[in-house]
Amino acid sequence: MRRFVVIGQTATASGEFSLDDLPATSGRLDVLVRCVRAALLVSHGLRRDAMIYLVLQGGSRAPRTIKIDGRTAEYVRPDERSLAGAIRSLLVRAESPGFDVSTRGVALADGGLDAVIADLGDFTPYVLDESATDMRSATIDLRNPVFFVGDQLGFAESTRSRLAVLGALPLSVGPVSVHADDAITLVSNELDRRAARA
């Protein structure tokens, strides 16, 4: 199972945003929404071996985290508006039932990075970092890798420290700094290739 944790420094944890102007009203939740498609969807359906956490650090109800589990997810649409609409419906609820309570593979919990780390269980942490070792030449745990991904602002210093303490290995996806969803696409492809060779 490959897992991605996208940390949205400004992405809103409340449902008070407009689907008609997602970038301007949601603290750039659009960036995270695109990561969902990249992590979970392929041409003919869902990646059943993938999971994504969206850590929402913006807005009045932050931090909260959404977890989408490819093993049990249903009706994950590729377009931003559908995905953002589903996320908004989840966020407007008063309660955050926790990672153990999932509806069609989707869960919402209070808490941010610490809550995610507690939920991950056994894993090998990696952090996507443009100045790091090229992932193509790195050893990657194919069984339980977790990739921490920054948003349009990168990572906050406190997050970097937390990930360093965790022992996360920095990996680069290439020589050009790309969007978070592209980074997830590139990691997924590298894992697909290694799995096919294994």
Place this chain on the structure above:
Amino acid sequence: MRRFVVIGQTATASGEFSLDDLPATSGRLDVLVRCVRAALLVSHGLRRDAMIYLVLQGGSRAPRTIKIDGRTAEYVRPDERSLAGAIRSLLVRAESPGFDVSTRGVALADGGLDAVIADLGDFTPYVLDESATDMRSATIDLRNPVFFVGDQLGFAESTRSRLAVLGALPLSVGPVSVHADDAITLVSNELDRRAARA
């Protein structure tokens, strides 16, 4: 200059679609819109060495083709709604001024694949095909490559034949069949890596 040609078999060439339900009302123009972001945008702006053609084969005014030139493009936003809105504004116009008439790097022409091929000038053609040779082990022209990309339906048989006559080399991006925008992201990364090594 790297160029991508995405062929939308159902994507509408008329502007008569709703931004509130792009997938259902535009013949899956959403697929092509996501390709624009993947081809042209990176973390800190636009790829000035990239260009994308969207061949629109659906709807009453088909075929028409949009060309977005990274050298001169401005205000290209990453979110689907903004991109789709810009495309709609272009498509609702009565006239299609042709590839030579561009506004902020964006042009609209009548015609489909043949019009694109006539516009391409000097180029080496490649066609993305999941069953083909792995791009990582292929020789790729870095000066003037053109990548033909299918939509959610793949390629029509007539398009396949046309590309074969053109001598397009089939390339695969990996062992899993991915969305068109992911394929563009993967090709772009491979080209970035080769350019960095050159």
